Amino acid sequence: MHIIDHWIDGSATSAHSTCTAPVYDPATGRPQASVLLAEPSDVDIAVSAAAKAFESWAESSLSQRTRIMFAFRDLLVRHEDELARMISSEHGKVVDDARGEIARGREVVEYACGIADALKGSFSDQVSRDVDVHGFRQPLGVVAGITPFNFPIMVPMWMHPIAIATGNTFVLKPSERDPSASRLVAELYAEAGLPAGVFNVVNGDKVAVDALLEHPGVAAVSFVGSTPIAKHVHERATATGKRVQALGGAKNHAVVLPDADLDYAADHLTAAAFGSAGQRCMAISVAVAVGAAGDDLVELLERKAKAVRVGPGGDASSDMGPVVTDAARERVINAVARGDEQGATVVVDGRGCTVAGHEDGFFVGPSLLDGVTAEMDVYREEIFGPVLAVVRVETVDEAIALINSNPYGNGTAIFTGSGEAARRFQRAVRIGMVGVNVPIPVPMSYYSFGGWKDSLIGDSPIHGPEGVRFYTRAKVVTSRWPRTEAAFSFPTSL
Numbered sequence: 001m002h003i004i005d006h007w008i009d010g011s012a013t014s015a016h017s018t019c020t021a022p023v024y025d026p027a028t029g030r031p032q033a034s035v036l037l038a039e040p041s042d043v044d045i046a047v048s049a050a051a052k053a054f055e056s057w058a059e060s061s062l063s064q065r066t067r068i069m070f071a072f073r074d075l076l077v078r079h080e081d082e083l084a085r086m087i088s089s090e091h092g093k094v095v096d097d098a099r100g101e102i103a104r105g106r107e108v109v110e111y112a113c114g115i116a117d118a119l120k121g122s123f124s125d126q127v128s129r130d131v132d133v134h135g136f137r138q139p140l141g142v143v144a145g146i147t148p149f150n151f152p153i154m155v156p157m158w159m160h161p162i163a164i165a166t167g168n169t170f171v172l173k174p175s176e177r178d179p180s181a182s183r184l185v186a187e188l189y190a191e192a193g194l195p196a197g198v199f200n201v202v203n204g205d206k207v208a209v210d211a212l213l214e215h216p217g218v219a220a221v222s223f224v225g226s227t228p229i230a231k232h233v234h235e236r237a238t239a240t241g242k243r244v245q246a247l248g249g250a251k252n253h254a255v256v257l258p259d260a261d262l263d264y265a266a267d268h269l270t271a272a273a274f275g276s277a278g279q280r281c282m283a284i285s286v287a288v289a290v291g292a293a294g295d296d297l298v299e300l301l302e303r304k305a306k307a308v309r310v311g312p313g314g315d316a317s318s319d320m321g322p323v324v325t326d327a328a329r330e331r332v333i334n335a336v337a338r339g340d341e342q343g344a345t346v347v348v349d350g351r352g353c354t355v356a357g358h359e360d361g362f363f364v365g366p367s368l369l370d371g372v373t374a375e376m377d378v379y380r381e382e383i384f385g386p387v388l389a390v391v392r393v394e395t396v397d398e399a400i401a402l403i404n405s406n407p408y409g410n411g412t413a414i415f416t417g418s419g420e421a422a423r424r425f426q427r428a429v430r431i432g433m434v435g436v437n438v439p440i441p442v443p444m445s446y447y448s449f450g451g452w453k454d455s456l457i458g459d460s461p462i463h464g465p466e467g468v469r470f471y472t473r474a475k476v477v478t479s480r481w482p483r484t485e486a487a488f489s490f491p492t493s494l
């Protein structure tokens, strides 16, 4: 069976790793490769290579870094088909959806192509007699990225293009469920002319993550994944003095008002709840139907959920592929069962879904539950599967209160024809990313991405200007080129 190895210091290597984990094809339910699981000593080799590379990479010119980013961007375009199929075969999502994540990741590379502008410093002339001040930002050193399975290209690309373009070197620990795309990215960076050691991939699990968190050679850690692990990463890495950004899980609500175009809202909710089998951090998992919107909305959602074509991600006629593992499938099935037991109405039941010719695949169909309340497990837990819970409320204010009392705060959306309601909603919700008639409001690469509350531990959102700030530290230089003699009195602004 094919072994997915590491990429360290410009070449493929197994380093000291002997343990492996299976990488499944979720559409067949069968292992298709094995991925190496790094030992702490492998992590050390990668961090040492990155530290060595940092010495020269931090001295590289902005022009050189920009040229490499442009070349890398072109290679991503040329390899899009290969990458999309690779993602689909390990993650399960449909190929067009994988293309979508590649495009969104590439936009961060495009932002990094303009790094010279983003890194411009500041200058104040004559702050005191014959004294000038200028400020600029410098890279941190070796930075690590630890990423989830659900966007194997896009989420790492929220990190490494900006880290590298700002002069850092990078060690990526991708998800062990779908690691191949990251290995190909390493090869594309090398082809684009990135020097050895600037971008490294260490495959592995918790052992590799903990080794990165403890390693004294790592200056900063970017993490995206579930909230409990985000909290662990934040706690451990800050305890060892590292800068940390840690994005966690989500429970995203979409509020539908009676004055919305309900057919439009139902179309978008169906795609946002069941696209990628609900395994998106910005997936809509709760529809909050306000007042008279409820009955018509549920009827429309039922019809549209039943029309979702479930099948292998590589099949062009599928709207939705399998979930990533058998354990994920079980989790979804149990969540729907608990919703049923706790009093929700299961309007569409995805539990019995099978796909002809793929009976062992990790398939589960779309599920729609009505009459869900804030006390039920199906509302409280992040299911991370194709389950849409409908909560009914009477007013927009009730909807806002529900959203604000939820511990997660990643994304939310409102569907309405009222500018007044939309404006009130966007100002009042305690959520990091808000959509108005847009169900999945993932910010463009020149803004930053980040939730509030338990969806982001610490205070650093990712990519865009916040990414540049995260991967650099500020320095301020006060300079004088005197013609006069030095004085012993304390300097004043004369």
Ligand code: NAD
Pocket: 146, 147, 148, 149, 150, 151, 155, 173, 174, 175, 176, 204, 205, 206, 207, 209, 210, 224, 225, 226, 227, 229, 230, 232, 247, 248, 249, 250, 280, 281, 382, 384, 410, 451, 455
């Ligand atoms: P996960 O938290 O299980 O894994 C994320 C990373 O942490 C992986 O690289 C994994 O190897 C590592 N890891 C897992 N368990 C660990 C442990 N005990 N100690 C140290 N490291 C560990 O997440 P996942 O299942 O891969 O991804 C889905 C989760 O990610 C969902 O909760 C989803 O909401 C979240 N997510 C959030 C965002 C966001 O922007 N906020 C984006 C994508 C995914």
